[in-house]
Amino acid sequence: MSLLELESVGARYGPVKVLHEVSLTVGEGELVAVLGANGAGKTTTLRAVSGTVRRSGDVVFEGHKLPRRPEATARAGIAHVPEGRGTFSELSVWENLRLGAYTRRGKIRDDAKRVYAFFPRLEERRDQQAGTLSGGEQQMLALGRAMMARPKLLLLDEPSLGLAPLVVKEIFEALARMKEKDGISVLVVEQNANLALAHAGRAYVLEVGRVVVAGTSDELRANESVRRSYLGY
Amino acid sequence: MPLAAFTWTEFAQQIAAGVREGAIYAGLALAIVIIYRSTRVINFAQGEMATFTTFIAWSLMNRGLSFWVAFPIVLAIAFAGGVTIERVLIRPVENAPVLTIVIITLGLALLLNGLMSIIWGGANRQFRGPFSTRTIDVGGVPISVQDIGIVVVSIALVALLALFFRFTKLGLALRAAAVNPDSSRLAGVRVGWMLALGWGIAAVLGAVAGMMIAPVVFLDPNMMQTILLYAFAAAVLGGLDSPAGAVVGGILLGVTITLLGRYVGFIGSTLKLPVALLLILILLLIRPGGLFGRVAVRRV
Amino acid sequence: MRLRLSVELLGFVALTAIVAELPRFVGDYRARELAIVGMYFIALLGLSILTGYSGQISLGHGAFMAIGGYTTAILTVNGFYGHPVRDLWTIPIAGVVAGIAGLLVGVPALRLSGLYLALITFGIAVSFPQLPKKFDHFLGGTTGKILNLAKPPYGLDTTTNDWIYYLTWGIALVLLLCAWLLVRGKTGRALKAIRDSEVAAASSGISLARYKTLAFGISAFYAGIAGSLYAIANAYVNPDVFPIILSVYLVVGLAVGGLDSLPGLIAGAALIYFLQNHADTVAKWLNHLPALSLDPKQPGISSVVFGAVLIVVMLLVPTGVGGLLRRVLHPLTTRLYTRS
Numbered sequence: 001m002s003l004l005e006l007e008s009v010g011a012r013y014g015p016v017k018v019l020h021e022v023s024l025t026v027g028e029g030e031l032v033a034v035l036g037a038n039g040a041g042k043t044t045t046l047r048a049v050s051g052t053v054r055r056s057g058d059v060v061f062e063g064h065k066l067p068r069r070p071e072a073t074a075r076a077g078i079a080h081v082p083e084g085r086g087t088f089s090e091l092s093v094w095e096n097l098r099l100g101a102y103t104r105r106g107k108i109r110d111d112a113k114r115v116y117a118f119f120p121r122l123e124e125r126r127d128q129q130a131g132t133l134s135g136g137e138q139q140m141l142a143l144g145r146a147m148m149a150r151p152k153l154l155l156l157d158e159p160s161l162g163l164a165p166l167v168v169k170e171i172f173e174a175l176a177r178m179k180e181k182d183g184i185s186v187l188v189v190e191q192n193a194n195l196a197l198a199h200a201g202r203a204y205v206l207e208v209g210r211v212v213v214a215g216t217s218d219e220l221r222a223n224e225s226v227r228r229s230y231l232g233y
Numbered sequence: 234m235p236l237a238a239f240t241w242t243e244f245a246q247q248i249a250a251g252v253r254e255g256a257i258y259a260g261l262a263l264a265i266v267i268i269y270r271s272t273r274v275i276n277f278a279q280g281e282m283a284t285f286t287t288f289i290a291w292s293l294m295n296r297g298l299s300f301w302v303a304f305p306i307v308l309a310i311a312f313a314g315g316v317t318i319e320r321v322l323i324r325p326v327e328n329a330p331v332l333t334i335v336i337i338t339l340g341l342a343l344l345l346n347g348l349m350s351i352i353w354g355g356a357n358r359q360f361r362g363p364f365s366t367r368t369i370d371v372g373g374v375p376i377s378v379q380d381i382g383i384v385v386v387s388i389a390l391v392a393l394l395a396l397f398f399r400f401t402k403l404g405l406a407l408r409a410a411a412v413n414p415d416s417s418r419l420a421g422v423r424v425g426w427m428l429a430l431g432w433g434i435a436a437v438l439g440a441v442a443g444m445m446i447a448p449v450v451f452l453d454p455n456m457m458q459t460i461l462l463y464a465f466a467a468a469v470l471g472g473l474d475s476p477a478g479a480v481v482g483g484i485l486l487g488v489t490i491t492l493l494g495r496y497v498g499f500i501g502s503t504l505k506l507p508v509a510l511l512l513i514l515i516l517l518l519i520r521p522g523g524l525f526g527r528v529a530v531r532r533v
Numbered sequence: 534m535r536l537r538l539s540v541e542l543l544g545f546v547a548l549t550a551i552v553a554e555l556p557r558f559v560g561d562y563r564a565r566e567l568a569i570v571g572m573y574f575i576a577l578l579g580l581s582i583l584t585g586y587s588g589q590i591s592l593g594h595g596a597f598m599a600i601g602g603y604t605t606a607i608l609t610v611n612g613f614y615g616h617p618v619r620d621l622w623t624i625p626i627a628g629v630v631a632g633i634a635g636l637l638v639g640v641p642a643l644r645l646s647g648l649y650l651a652l653i654t655f656g657i658a659v660s661f662p663q664l665p666k667k668f669d670h671f672l673g674g675t676t677g678k679i680l681n682l683a684k685p686p687y688g689l690d691t692t693t694n695d696w697i698y699y700l701t702w703g704i705a706l707v708l709l710l711c712a713w714l715l716v717r718g719k720t721g722r723a724l725k726a727i728r729d730s731e732v733a734a735a736s737s738g739i740s741l742a743r744y745k746t747l748a749f750g751i752s753a754f755y756a757g758i759a760g761s762l763y764a765i766a767n768a769y770v771n772p773d774v775f776p777i778i779l780s781v782y783l784v785v786g787l788a789v790g791g792l793d794s795l796p797g798l799i800a801g802a803a804l805i806y807f808l809q810n811h812a813d814t815v816a817k818w819l820n821h822l823p824a825l826s827l828d829p830k831q832p833g834i835s836s837v838v839f840g841a842v843l844i845v846v847m848l849l850v851p852t853g854v855g856g857l858l859r860r861v862l863h864p865l866t867t868r869l870y871t872r873s
C-alpha cells in the first residue's frame with residue numbers, strides 16, 4: 001500500500017479549473033518528483049494534498065481520507081514547504097523551528113540538534129530574524145522547520161528556485177540523507193527536471209493539469225518527448 | 234485660569250498622575266494592538282467591552298463579593314465574551330473589506346452601550362476599588378496608594394503577557410498566526426482559534442483597565458469612550474503593530490497630556506484631546522509607522 | 534454601456550419626479566423628516582466619493598457637517614462685517630468653507646493609510662465639539678447659536694417645511710448629478726484606480742496627492758452643504774446638533790447604502806434618520822417576535838436597535854443596498870445589452 005494516494009484529484013481557483021483527474025502515488029521512503037512547465041499545475045498538486053486549495057476527488061494518506069484542512073494535514077504527518085518557502089520572516093530562526101514542532105508534544109531540543117547537524121548555518125543564526133537570512137539559508141530553515149514536525153511525508157515546492165547551484169546541491173544532499181536516515185517520503189515539485197530526476201526514484205510529468213507521462217526516472221530519461229521538452233538534449 | 238505657583242512637589246505629583254492615566258491607556262492600547270496585529274482590525278467596541286465587564290464586576294461586588302474574588306471571575310467572563318464575539322460576529326466577515334469589520338465593531342459598541350443603559354441604567358455609580366485612596370510619601374512626594382496600585386497591576390499584566398508571547402507554545406502560535414496565517418496552518422496551527430484567542434486576551438486586558446479606572450472616575454456606560462480615544466492615540470503613537478510601543482505610547486501620552494492640561498493655560502481641560510491628537514498627527518507625518526512600528530515594505 | 538447610461542438617466546428622471554410629487558401625498562411633518570433624510574443623503578454622497586471611490590475611510594464627517602452648520606450660523610447671526618447674510622446664500626459658502634477644511638485634512642491624510650486615517654478622522658470628530666466650548670464668544674459655547682426661522686422666499690406659497698424639503702432635495706438632486714458626472718468621468722476612474730491599487734495608479738501617471746486631496750475636499754464640501762441645510766432647518770446650532778456619533782452614523786449609512794452606489798445611499802440616509810428617531814417603533818415591531826418584551830421608551834433601546842440592525846445588515850448583506858440592487862439589476866441589463 002502506498003503512503004499517499006491521489007485518486008482523480010481536481011482543483012480550481014474560482015471558475016478556473018487547473019487540475020484534471022490527477023492520480024499519483026508516493027510509497028514509503030520514496031522520493032517522487034512532479035515535473036512540468038510553468039502553469040502545468042505542479043504547485044496546485046501539492047496544495048491539493050495539503051488542502052490549501054479547493055479540490056475534488058480523494059486524497060488518501062496511510063489508508064485514510066484526508067480532510068481538506070491544512071491544520072489536519074499537518075497533524076496527520078505531512079509537512080508542506082510551500083512556494084516561496086513560507087518561513088515566518090518576522091520571527092527568529094529558533095522560533096521558526098519551534099513552530100515546526102507545533103503539532104508535537106514533548107521535548108524538541110534533540111530535534112533541533114538534528115536540524116543543526118544538517119544545516120550548521122542555522123545554529124549560527126539561531127536568534128536572527130528569519131527575514132534577514134539569505135535565500136539558501138531560508139530554504140534550509142524551511143526544510144529544518146519541516147523536519148521538526150517529524151513528518152512521514154514531505155511536500156517540497158521548487159526547492160531550487162532562485163538558489164545558487166552549490167546551495168542547491170547542499171539542499172538536495174540533505175534531502176537524500178533525511179530520506180535515508182529517517183525514512184521520510186518526499187513529493188517534490190521541480191522545474192529543473194535534470195536535477196529532480198537525478199534524485200527521484202519515480203516522476204510524473206504534468207501538462208495543463210493532467211498527468212501525461214509517469215514512470216521511473218530512468219524510463220523518463222529514455223522517453224523521447226520528455227527528453228526534448230524538459231531535459232533539453 | 235490663573236496658574237498656581239509652580240512647585241517641584243506638585244510637578245512630581247502631576248507626573249505620577251500622568252503615569253497612572255498612561256497605565257490605563259497602555260492597557261487598553263495593548264488590547265487594541267493585539268487584535269490589530271492578528272486581524273488588521275481596529276476594535277471600536279474595545280471601550281464598551283471593558284465597561285461592560287466592569288459593570289459585571291460591580292454587580293458581583295454588589296452581591297457581597299470582595300474585589301479580589303470578583304476579579305478572576307470577571308476576567309474569565311471577559312475572556313469567554315471576547316472569544317464568543319470573534320466567533321459569532323467577526324469570523325463570518327473575516328475576508329470582507331476592513332470597513333465592513335470596522336462597522337461591525339461600531340455596531341457592537343452601540344449595542345453594548347445600549348445594553349448597559351438598559352441593564353444598569355445611565356446613572357453614575359461608585360465603584361469601590363481594591364486600593365485605598367490615602368496618600369503615602371514617596372521620596373517627599375505624596376502619591377495615592379491607588380495610583381501606585383494601578384500602575385503595579387498594569388505592569389504585572391504587561392509582563393505576564395510578554396512572557397506568554399515569548400516563551401509559551403501557544404503565545405508563539407498566536408504571533409505566527411498574526412504574521413503569516415497561511416504558513417501557520419501548514420504548521421498545524423488552528424488559525425481561526427488563534428484569532429478568537431486574541432480577542433479573548435484583548436477583552437481581558439480591557440476588563441482589567443476598566444476595573445482599574447472605574448474607582449478613579451465613576452462607572453457609567455460611557456466611562457471608557459474618551460479613554461478609548463486616548464488608547465487609540467497611544468496605540469498609534471507607539472505603532473499599531475508594536476505591543477511594547479503601545480505601553481510606552483500610553484505612558485508617554487498620559488504624562489504629556491496631564492502636564493499640558495495643568496501647565497498650559499490655553500489648553501486646560503477642554504483642549505487636551507484635540508492637542509493630543511494634533512501631536513500624534515504631527516508624529517505620524519514624521520514617522521508614519523509610529524514610534525516603534527515598522528512601515529511594512531510591501532511587494533506588489 | 535450606452536444602455537447602462539440610459540437606465541441611469543431614466544432612474545434620475547424617475548427620482549426627480551418622485552421627489553417633486555412626494556410632498557403632495559405626505560403631511561407637513563413628514564416633509565420635514567424627508568428633508569432631513571435628504572441632508573443625510575447629501576453628506577453620504579460626499580462620503581461615498583471619499584470612501585467608496587477613493588478608498589479613504591473617514592470617521593469624522595460629522596465634523597465637516599458641523600463646520601458647514603456653524604458657518605451658516607455665524608454668517609446669518611453675526612453676519613459678514615456686521616451685515617447678516619441671507620440663509621440661502623450661506624449654503625454654498627458653508628460648502629466651500631468645509632471643503633477647504635477638507636483639503637487641509639486631506640493633505641496629511643495622504644501619508645496615512647487605512648486605519649490610521651480612520652483613527653485620525655475619528656479624533657477630529659471627537660475634538661470638534663470642544664471648539665465651541667473653548668471659543669464660546671464666537672461659537673456660542675454649549676448653548677450654541679440661534680438662527681432666524683427659515684422662511685420660504687417672498688412670493689412662494691408653501692409651508693416652511695415644504696420649502697425646506699424642496700430646497701434640500703433640489704440641492705440633493707443637483708449634487709447627485711454632479712457626483713454621478715464626477716465618478717463616471719476621468720476623475721472617477723482615477724479615484725477608483727487609486728482605491729484598487731495606489732502603486733498601479735501612480736505608475737499609470739495618476740497623481741495620488743492631487744486626487745486623494747481633491748476627494749477629501751469634494752467630500753467635505755458635500756458634508757458642509759448638508760450641515761448648512763441642517764442648521765437652517767433646525768434654526769439653531771450647538772455641539773449636540775452635530776454629536777460625535779453623527780460621524781459614525783454617516784459611515785453606517787454609507788455601508789448600508791453600499792459604498793459606491795449613489796442611489797443606494799438614499800436607503801442609507803433613510804436608515805440613519807429612521808433609526809435615530811424611530812428606534813422605539815422598531816422595538817415595538819420586535820415585540821411581535823416571541824419571547825421579546827422591550828420597553829420602547831427605555832433609554833438605550835435606540836442604541837441597541839441601531840447596533841443590532843447594523844451588525845445584522847453587515848453580516849447578511851455586506852455590499853449594502855446598492856450591492857443588492859446591482860445584483861438584481863445587473864443580469865437584467867446585461868441580458869438586454871447582449872441582445873440588442
